[in-house]
Amino acid sequence: MNFLYIDPGTGSMLFSILIGAAATLFFLVKALWLKIKVFFSGKKSGVEMDASYKPYVIYNEGKQYLNLFRPIVEEFERRKVNLSYLTSIKDDPIFEEKLEYVKSEYIGEGNAAYAKLNMLSAGIVLMTTPGLNVYQLKRSRRVKYYANIIHGASDPTMMRLFALDFFDAVLLTGEYQIKDIRYLEDQRGITKKELIVVGCPYLDALKEKIDSIPSENDHKFTVLVSPSWGPSALLSKYGEKLLDPLVDSGFNIIIRPHPQSRKTENQVLERITEKYRTCENIEWDYASDNIYSMKKSDIMISDFSGIIYDYTFLCDKPVIYVNAELNLKPYDAYDLPNNGKTIWQFEVLRKIGIELKEENFLNIKEIIQNASDSDELSKARNSAKNEAWMHMGESAKLTVDYMLGKIANNSKEKEETND
Numbered sequence: 001m002n003f004l005y006i007d008p009g010t011g012s013m014l015f016s017i018l019i020g021a022a023a024t025l026f027f028l029v030k031a032l033w034l035k036i037k038v039f040f041s042g043k044k045s046g047v048e049m050d051a052s053y054k055p056y057v058i059y060n061e062g063k064q065y066l067n068l069f070r071p072i073v074e075e076f077e078r079r080k081v082n083l084s085y086l087t088s089i090k091d092d093p094i095f096e097e098k099l100e101y102v103k104s105e106y107i108g109e110g111n112a113a114y115a116k117l118n119m120l121s122a123g124i125v126l127m128t129t130p131g132l133n134v135y136q137l138k139r140s141r142r143v144k145y146y147a148n149i150i151h152g153a154s155d156p157t158m159m160r161l162f163a164l165d166f167f168d169a170v171l172l173t174g175e176y177q178i179k180d181i182r183y184l185e186d187q188r189g190i191t192k193k194e195l196i197v198v199g200c201p202y203l204d205a206l207k208e209k210i211d212s213i214p215s216e217n218d219h220k221f222t223v224l225v226s227p228s229w230g231p232s233a234l235l236s237k238y239g240e241k242l243l244d245p246l247v248d249s250g251f252n253i254i255i256r257p258h259p260q261s262r263k264t265e266n267q268v269l270e271r272i273t274e275k276y277r278t279c280e281n282i283e284w285d286y287a288s289d290n291i292y293s294m295k296k297s298d299i300m301i302s303d304f305s306g307i308i309y310d311y312t313f314l315c316d317k318p319v320i321y322v323n324a325e326l327n328l329k330p331y332d333a334y335d336l337p338n339n340g341k342t343i344w345q346f347e348v349l350r351k352i353g354i355e356l357k358e359e360n361f362l363n364i365k366e367i368i369q370n371a372s373d374s375d376e377l378s379k380a381r382n383s384a385k386n387e388a389w390m391h392m393g394e395s396a397k398l399t400v401d402y403m404l405g406k407i408a409n410n411s412k413e414k415e416e417t418n419d
Helices: 008-040 063-079 110-117 176-188 201-212 240-248 266-275 291-296 307-315 344-352 358-369 375-388 395-418
Strands: 054-060 083-087 102-106 121-127 142-149 169-172 194-197 222-225 252-255 282-284 299-302 319-322 353-356
Touching (some): 222 291, 240 358, 307 344, 344 353, 344 375, 353 358
């Protein structure tokens, strides 16, 4: 007798598909029921008429965005304005907080979350999730505005293709981000979005945290290795070629992989972790907050990761970067002039960072020792910070101002139309 065998990986995938399909069906039925109720109530269909309508919604897709959304959530609570906070973090810390005006809900991950989001009824939805109306995340016909908030002080075009194309608005950290978004809109013939500079809630929150961490009394020189993820990233592309001479340097080393690495390149991490398991001068950091490693370290080695700008802006310390010749074809930046090779973050990195070439890996100890923090580098870091992190300390206020203003203006327009 022959039995059908399904390997664990395939079984897990099929189970995920079934769960997603069931969730989608549930919310489709729920949406249909709401439409029937609206129809028999004699009211016209529309955002305001939906029984589940919520004026203000935030969606948080992962723990890496907790520091971004926390100041905004707190600002809603401070102003005593009702907010619906949807999260894909099962153990989101917000569930432990006693908030009166913020209603939190876990909506699952992946397809289950998208199924709920695709059926939302809301005035304005704020998220970091890219690719609206491109992949599984679709525009709900009962949502008036979709706004994407840039979660780091770098280039928004360094997200995957069409990441921001179908949002109504993008909230930016600095004015320099406007030019490239407008260029892509013109090239692709898509509707122009509202582009609002609000600053960076993420950096505002981290600044408060990092300033509160006391410095170590017994400090040993520490190197933070904090790369991006993917085949062009530092750990995947170079791995032991860089880490071997770094371990031999005798410096304390903190390796902080990108959160996405555990999902997409776990085999690389397992191999490296096993190789250096007995090295006393290596420490691995998988904590949700990166500020403790940043505060503890004296210099950082990275590639094209946005953490470079967090580190330089918050800590004002030198950065060594490895130019990994990133393939920009999967990113929006590739559709910019010069195929994105002259975008802001690449140009600024050459001014604020010290380039490390592969042929010099064996001399890493000497390079680090000679990585003097010159006045020129310090001035370049300060200039970049002023460009990329505008409205410092005010970003949550400006973000909530924008969200409240959108709904207020929409209501005013309807009143004038009815008059």
